[in-house]
Amino acid sequence: MKKNINVLLINGPNLNLLGDREKNIYGDKTLSCLINDLKKRSEILNISLNDIQSNAEHVIIEKIHSAKKEKIDYIIINPAAFTHTSIAIRDALIAVTIPFIEVHISNIYARENFRSHSWLSDISKGVITGLGLDGYFWALETISKRCCV
Structure with missing residues (x-):
């Protein structure tokens, strides 16, 4: 039996506003509804999914730091606006050496120019961008196929 x-799952700033915020970009599904759907899919994939959303960079960093003690095998992170600004989150991910997939709901390369640089992409196992909320599900599927076998 597979372990x-x-x-x-880490969601960064303003993602708590999913369902209300810029529906033309992010859709109308709320974060809690998304998390509920992801947890249902995770059960089928034999994944234990823990999640956090924070608008505070230090909270995200502390959660990344604690991931090693919590025996996290993989991280899915949508750093949101921290994608373009947070070297501290980058350093935290490097420090814990837990593989991660970077997910973005919108295509960051098709938006404002300042959104096209990620401080995390080059150290991630992969980046899923522009596929809407489906990107989270693709990340789960990828982890299920590639992790811990």
């Missing part, structure tokens, strides 16, 4: 995979 249970422990995955930490």
Whole structure:
């Protein structure tokens, strides 16, 4: 039997506003509805999904730091606006050496120019951008196929 995979899902600033915020870009599904759907899919994939959303950079960093002690096998992170600004989150991810997939709901390369640079992409196992909320599900599927076998 395949071992249970422990995955930490991190959602950055303003993603708590999913369903209300710029529906033309982010859709009308709320974050809690998305998390609920992801947890249902995770069960089928034998993944234990832990999640956090924070608008505070230090909270995200502390959660990344604690991931090693919590025996997290993989991280899915949508750093949101921290994508373009946070070297501290980058350093935290490097420090814990837990593989991660970077996810973006919108295509960051098709938006404002300042959004096209990510401080995380080059150290990630992969980047999923512009596929809407489906990107999260693709990340789970990828982890299920590639992790801990």
